[in-house]
Amino acid sequence: MIYPSFDTLVEKVRDGAARRKVVAVVAAEDDHTLEAVAQARRDGILDACLIGRADKIRTLLAGLGEAAEDFRIVDAEDPVAAAKRAAELVRERTVDFVMKGKVQTADLLRAMLSSESGMRTGRLLSHFALVQIPNYHKLIGLTDVAINIAPDLAQKKEIVENAVATMRAIGFEPPKVALLSSAETVNPKMPETAEAAALTELNRGGWLPGCHVDGPISYDLAISAESARIKGYDSPLPGDVDLLVVPHISVGNILLKALRYSAGAASAGIVVGGRVPIVLTSRAVEAQDKFLPLVIAASVSGD
Amino acid sequence: MIYPSFDTLVEKVRDGAARRKVVAVVAAEDDHTLEAVAQARRDGILDACLIGRADKIRTLLAGLGEAAEDFRIVDAEDPVAAAKRAAELVRERTVDFVMKGKVQTADLLRAMLSSESGMRTGRLLSHFALVQIPNYHKLIGLTDVAINIAPDLAQKKEIVENAVATMRAIGFEPPKVALLSSAETVNPKMPETAEAAALTELNRGGWLPGCHVDGPISYDLAISAESARIKGYDSPLPGDVDLLVVPHISVGNILLKALRYSAGAASAGIVVGGRVPIVLTSRAVEAQDKFLPLVIAASVSGD
Incomplete structure (x- = not known):
């Protein structure tokens, strides 16, 4: 298959999947991350499990004009706890891929690569x-x-x-x-x-x-x-x-x-080699730059 | 000074130099090389000393509609002899830079870097x-x-x-x-x-x-x-x-x-670090790709 542009990839992911993929967002209390995830949800590309301080996440969603009940929200007191919770969800196979929110990359990867996580495949990331x-x-x-x-x-x-x-x-x-x-x-x-x-x-x-x-x-x-x-x-x-x-x-x-x-x-890029893809965009980038990696990760993770 | 484009550099070299620079073309019996050099001469950018088999060079010039008397032609029986002759001209300071014609790069550089050549400066090329x-x-x-x-x-x-x-x-x-x-x-x-x-x-x-x-x-x-x-x-x-x-x-x-x-x-690129620049374009490229390096070399070599 040939994708002449990102638009054709977005269409394929929206229209072609047997079911919507679910992203686990680690430390989701971040404006641009929520904006990108909400857009991908509205576009029919994925469902989201938002992990972090639930009250803060609900406030930010309201600010974006999003209904909190459209998302699964998992309370976690700090970014490290959120990363651990995401690793558990990967092991339980209730999410299809992981996205970094307001968490240090090192903290996220440490949780993902721990022996309790379902992420490890023995392959190079x-x-x-x-x-x-x-x-x-x-x-x-x-x-x-x-x-x-x-x-x-x-x-x-x-x-x-x-x-x-x-x-x-x-x-x-x-x-x-x-x-x-x-x-x-x-x-x-x-x-x-x-x-x-x-x-x-x-x-x-x-x-x-x-x-x-x-x-x-x-x-x-x-x-x-x-x-x-x-x-x-x-x-x-x-x-x-x-x-x-x-x-x-x-x-x-x-x-x-x-x-x-x-x-x-x-x-747009993702981290591969683990059991599920990881979206690791910089915290500095705009929502637009966080959207395409979500599309790629959704298209990669198996049905 | 700012050059918005190659055109502005061509203009500066044509109009700004105190005198026309002279290129020594090593093994000049090459169509695309002669075409580029002839164009640069007609554009007022340089004069040329064509080293190689004089009869062959004259025939090729005629085929390009160029007058042989517009160029200095130095007879050399083969590419290695042509490269040696170019090195002598550099030492005598009768040419401002050197261009590779139908000669192996290794043969050209060997002659240029020999102890008899005036090219060596002790610097890295x-x-x-x-x-x-x-x-x-x-x-x-x-x-x-x-x-x-x-x-x-x-x-x-x-x-x-x-x-x-x-x-x-x-x-x-x-x-x-x-x-x-x-x-x-x-x-x-x-x-x-x-x-x-x-x-x-x-x-x-x-x-x-x-x-x-x-x-x-x-x-x-x-x-x-x-x-x-x-x-x-x-x-x-x-x-x-x-x-x-x-x-x-x-x-x-x-x-x-x-x-x-x-x-x-x-x-367009040239080799620098020697006493004069060397134009080393591939023999495969068209005359157009040999023209711009001539302009750069002419602009670099001192008045």
Whole structure:
């Protein structure tokens, strides 16, 4: 399936799911978070379980013109207690994914990764973003721009596995994966090129069936069929890539910001690799920036 | 001085120089190279010394409708001999910069860096690009996206020195320099952040007077005043940066390609750090892509 834009993904999640997904919002007493969650509920995308100081949450909902009875509200005295409660709900399988509210990321992740939580899968947690680039014909995945700083080969393998599983859950099938580097050849002075070649070779051996993996490959070859034609690069990937895998976090962060601030792209990311996705947007961002990650998380979590 | 676009740089080089600069083209028997050089000559940007097989060069010039007497032609039997001859011309100071024609990059650089050449300065050679991003108000420098793979702190210092000297020669005065990373804080797990902080500190101590250096800094803070305002980042740099310094080549290569292929940017680069600049464009590119680096090299080389 191809998503030309985030709008088509929103439609698919709203109209396509067998049932509405439920998000557990940790320390929900936060204006922008509640606003995004309320909009997603009104749009038919999800139901929400709001965890935190119930009185405060009710007051904020009233201020937003929302009816408290449209939400499940779970009282928790502080952010750490709220995170613990969310971990229990994940274990009980009464929620489909988790969103960070007014809680420190470290406190949230500690609760999620505790042995009492139902979150642990033994897999690496990694960051997965979807990006809408104005001059590209479909949404494109990007990983890992936010969690793993300088992953080694084994970690890169898990990052790709996490992202491919996520893309399949969203409906990209089969995903075409580019392992980005600055060139197409292995350069012994650039370990990332050797790692990319190793992952491509692994895939030829059947690592991720039904999935095209190519690399090392440069950004222009991944994104532009014309560029690949000029350079005589033969692959189904150029101009039709679904997932860009960056060699390390600084490449990913700077690439994503260049796309957002210089190419007019929109983007939204989630944390994957746990049993359910986690929405970890910054507390500083507006409600609008918290909405799209909710849509992605809802589209990823299984029926 | 601000250059809103490459056109304004072309005008400045054409109208502002005390005398026309002279390029030495190494193995000039190449169609696209001759086309670019001939256009730059006709535009009043430079004069050219074409080194290579004189008969072949004359035939190609005739095919382009150019008069052979408009150029100095220096006969050389093969590309290696042409490169040696260019190195001699640099030593004699009869040419202002060098351009690669139909010669291997390694052969050209070997001749340039030989002890008989006048090219060596004891400095690191590095790559410097100018980029025209449609939604940014001026040309912006970018270094090093093509030569030094993973520079250490001492090499980064030289890369910045080379680029700042180049920008000043072009007319950016004083340049505002961003040492790009994925965040604004030093992270012990990311050596590039510590290196950026060290260079910023060096500059506070007077390293490059009349030059603002800031880092580590993220791409959005460097390029967007609005983003800096939201994050409370106080510096003269956000939204008005002149030079982006990337932590390693893969960041630079992928950033530049994202700007070109996804943000509609144009770019052109030269090699700096030698006594004269070197234009090293790929043999595959069209004449148009060989023209702008000639303009940049002509603007950089001293009167």
